[in-house]
Amino acid sequence: NAGVTQTPKFQVLKTGQSMTLQCAQDMNHEYMSWYRQDPGMGLRLIHYSVGAGITDQGEVPNGYNVSRSTTEDFPLRLLSAAPSQTSVYFCASSYSVSSTEAFFGQGTRLTVV
């Protein structure tokens, strides 16, 4: 049972480039979310999804897009990377929207130069 898998683990982008951070879970979880972790700020919610086809914005959604075409996958797209998006990104999933247990991926360290 792989749990929540994020790829890649590390990435360096140039300003203006686009890329997709992948997140997949094999636990048939209904709820998935993306956080970014910055020093001195903890983790902040970017986007979340309560089921396939349903997504919504979190606290810091600007510059990011998401989609949820399947239950398993929840990719995060950076449309035009900026140095301010240098961060560690975490994907998390929960069994249902009422669950309080979150399963986190290993994170992706993204550097935008």
Next chain:
Amino acid sequence: AQTVTQSQPEMSVQEAETVTLSCTYDTSESDYYLFWYKQPPSRQMILVIRQEAYKQQNATENRFSVNFQKAAKSFSLKISDSQLGDAAMYFCAYRSAMEYGNKLVFGAGTILRVKS
């Protein structure tokens, strides 16, 4: 909006000793959940302990216990008999019981160093 404050950026403890990490939060809600997560250098987020606001009894998990003071909006984590493996970043987090989805609000974190 809810906020979570961890006022100790760094803490140190001697192996086998006890340490307490502080967390305060701000909310107007009466029903919510509080968590402590551990993040070792591997970056993996590990749930340490969970507290349900409607339960007055403080949660415990082996060497980890909390002091939950609902009126004071305080949620501290006590680690007893500290071990080298406890060295990590610790995050306090809040989840509303009213919101749809497991949306967590995190504090800034406390780095815990354990001295041998």
